[in-house]
Amino acid sequence: MSDIHSVSSAQWNLQDLSTAQRMQALAVLEDGGVLVLPHLPFAELDTVRWLLDPKWADPRRKNISFDSTSQSLRGVHADAAVCEAVRTLMGGFQNLALVLIAALAPRYAAQMRTAPVSLRLHEVQGRQSSWRADDSRLHIDAFPSRPNRGERILRVFRNINPDGKARIWRVGEPFIDVARRFGGQVPRYRRAHAIVLNMLGMTRSVRSPYDHTMLHLHDRMKADLDYQRTCPQSSVPFAPHTTWVCFSDQTSHAAMSGQFLLEQTLHPTVAVMQNPAKAPIAVLDSMFHRSMR
Ligand code: SIN
Numbered sequence: 001m002s003d004i005h006s007v008s009s010a011q012w013n014l015q016d017l018s019t020a021q022r023m024q025a026l027a028v029l030e031d032g033g034v035l036v037l038p039h040l041p042f043a044e045l046d047t048v049r050w051l052l053d054p055k056w057a058d059p060r061r062k063n064i065s066f067d068s069t070s071q072s073l074r075g076v077h078a079d080a081a082v083c084e085a086v087r088t089l090m091g092g093f094q095n096l097a098l099v100l101i102a103a104l105a106p107r108y109a110a111q112m113r114t115a116p117v118s119l120r121l122h123e124v125q126g127r128q129s130s131w132r133a134d135d136s137r138l139h140i141d142a143f144p145s146r147p148n149r150g151e152r153i154l155r156v157f158r159n160i161n162p163d164g165k166a167r168i169w170r171v172g173e174p175f176i177d178v179a180r181r182f183g184g185q186v187p188r189y190r191r192a193h194a195i196v197l198n199m200l201g202m203t204r205s206v207r208s209p210y211d212h213t214m215l216h217l218h219d220r221m222k223a224d225l226d227y228q229r230t231c232p233q234s235s236v237p238f239a240p241h242t243t244w245v246c247f248s249d250q251t252s253h254a255a256m257s258g259q260f261l262l263e264q265t266l267h268p269t270v271a272v273m274q275n276p277a278k279a280p281i282a283v284l285d286s287m288f289h290r291s292m293r
């Protein structure tokens with residue numbers, strides 16, 4: 001089972017922790033664990049409780065997304081005043097998530113892309129989707145259309161439910177066990193096939209052997225209902241006002257229920273990790289005895 005590690009800090013910049021506590025938290029994170037921070041304040045939300053209503057969100061989209069660089073907001077069905085309030089809320093969370101990661105892992109900032117911040121207003125439980133898009137099945141994150149060639153997927157989540165409702169996840173076995181179990185089922189990578197997918201516009205760039213392998217691990221996990229039921233796992237409730245962080249390309253996870261979430265994805269490179277040998281690409285390289293690049 002992946003480690004669930006509680007961090008007692010009440011400050012986004014972690015100034016109330018010792019260096020040893022910060023180093024320990026970073027080691028757990030890079031090892032595929034989940035950091036849970038129940039005490040971080042988020043006053044921004046107090047004045048905009050009225051925003052927490054699915055009526056503002058496009059029902060066809062899983063989330064609202066905001067790119068703070070271009071100020072582009074997607075997935076909101078509302079007038080300009082509501083859009084402005086959503087931008088403020090999401091931008092505020094993005095800033096705090098960046099402060100948190102800078103404090104936890106100062107080296108990451110040197111090589112890290114910041115993805116748009118996401119707001120999810122819909123209840124997770126009972127959502128209809130294909131098995132492949134069903135995030136209530138244990139999986140590691142891998143994006144079909146956005147190859148990342150080994151760059152990490154680091155996510156900061158916050159449960160902003162105003163009614164006392166926890167967000168319930170299942171957390172599964174360590175990445176190396178997932179890779180051992182399903183690695184043999186990954187079909188051979190064909191570069192020509194990856195190039196064709198890219199030419200057809202189905203991927204933003206050409207998938208590398210790493211992207212190919214991670215996507216197949218994601219799919220094999222989700223497709224195996226017996227594995228979903230019987231693999232080592234535990235149910236983890238994230239109470240309202242809780243923030244949590246994990247490498248979602250490494251931590252096996254599933255979202256079972258809950259409503260109202262803020263999420264920030266960051267993409268540090270493997271090179272800036274404290275321990276690059278823990279990255280999925282390094283684990284796969286040594287398991288398959290070849291480079292996944
Ligand atoms: C996921 O990343 O699979 C879903 C996370 C969530 O909605 O809680």
Ligand code: FE
Pocket residue numbers: 135139140141248253
């Ligand atoms: Fe996921």
